[in-house]
Amino acid sequence: MTIKIAIAGSSGRMGRMLIEAVIAAKDCQLFAAFDRENSPAIGSDAAAFLGKNCGVNISANLNLLAGADVLIDFTRPEGTLQHLSACQKHDVNMIIGTTGFEETGKATITAAADKIAIVHAYNMSAGVNLLVKLLEVAAKTLNTGYDIEILEMHHRMKVDAPSGTALMLGDAVAGAMGQKLEDCAVYDRHGITGERDPSSIGFATLRGGDVIGDHTVIFAGMGERIEISHKASNRNIYAQGSIRAARFLSGQQTGLFDMQDVLGLS
Ligand SMILES: NC(=O)C1=CN([C@@H]2O[C@H](COP(=O)(O)OP(=O)(O)OC[C@H]3O[C@@H](n4cnc5c(N)ncnc54)[C@H](OP(=O)(O)O)[C@@H]3O)[C@@H](O)[C@H]2O)C=CC1
Numbered sequence: 001m002t003i004k005i006a007i008a009g010s011s012g013r014m015g016r017m018l019i020e021a022v023i024a025a026k027d028c029q030l031f032a033a034f035d036r037e038n039s040p041a042i043g044s045d046a047a048a049f050l051g052k053n054c055g056v057n058i059s060a061n062l063n064l065l066a067g068a069d070v071l072i073d074f075t076r077p078e079g080t081l082q083h084l085s086a087c088q089k090h091d092v093n094m095i096i097g098t099t100g101f102e103e104t105g106k107a108t109i110t111a112a113a114d115k116i117a118i119v120h121a122y123n124m125s126a127g128v129n130l131l132v133k134l135l136e137v138a139a140k141t142l143n144t145g146y147d148i149e150i151l152e153m154h155h156r157m158k159v160d161a162p163s164g165t166a167l168m169l170g171d172a173v174a175g176a177m178g179q180k181l182e183d184c185a186v187y188d189r190h191g192i193t194g195e196r197d198p199s200s201i202g203f204a205t206l207r208g209g210d211v212i213g214d215h216t217v218i219f220a221g222m223g224e225r226i227e228i229s230h231k232a233s234n235r236n237i238y239a240q241g242s243i244r245a246a247r248f249l250s251g252q253q254t255g256l257f258d259m260q261d262v263l264g265l266s
């Protein structure tokens, strides 16, 4: 069976990576490609940046979703929520990689999963999702006497902080220790902060250059330090994860899933 895939944010870093990966995947067909109305790419072939013609022109008309199996969206929260409405209208499943949602946006996605099937994950790579499992073991084993800090670095163009992945890793660690991340997260330190609260999970955000995505969770004890890291060196890991998610969604009618479900890790 061929999976008919539409891509949102076609001219973005992830949009282009996804177009290349979908065209290369034997069981996938690039069905539609979207950008914003004011994008200079509107009307051009979606594979033009590869020096190829794939026969799908970039459009802002979301009615072209009709007949697609799934829309893959790596844009911005406000764009994703517009695309989500269009997916419900046309009964198209959705894969959401966008980060930076407020609680209301997350609730809208959860509600939409009563009508269509959605994979929503802040990191589509197999490696990061394995890290989540490793962290659950680490957090349960090192649950007293170790200070937990999460460090992430991304390229200078990234607009949200901390990264969605850092928040997901923090959530996994907090959950494994019977805590809620919102009750123990420390996102800023400046000035006379006082001693570290042993029950806190600290976050540090670095931005610079073209770093694709580095994440390290540190368990700092007295006499030893454990660091569990993932470093991305190519965005194709996210595109391949998205294609796995598209295969997973084939045949699903409704429901909200994450990459742990897709990879059989849940
Ligand atoms: N889950 C995962 O595995 C990963 C998630 N991400 C996340 O994906 C998102 C995109 O990342 P990246 O590709 O680097 O970003 P880019 O800025 O390179 O691309 C974003 C694309 O979305 C478009 N866009 C922005 N706002 C809207 C809108 N309101 N409506 C429709 N389209 C819109 C942009 O168009 P324009 O240029 O016209 O603004 C652009 O084409 C981020 O949230 C990032 O954190 C990234 C990598 C992996």
Ligand SMILES: O=C(O)C1=N[C@H](C(=O)O)C[C@H](O)C1
Binding pocket: 099, 122, 123, 154, 158, 162, 163, 164, 165, 166, 212, 213, 214
């Ligand atoms: O913006 C990015 O580039 C990335 N965003 C995601 C995040 O916020 O975690 C995933 C990956 O780290 C790359």
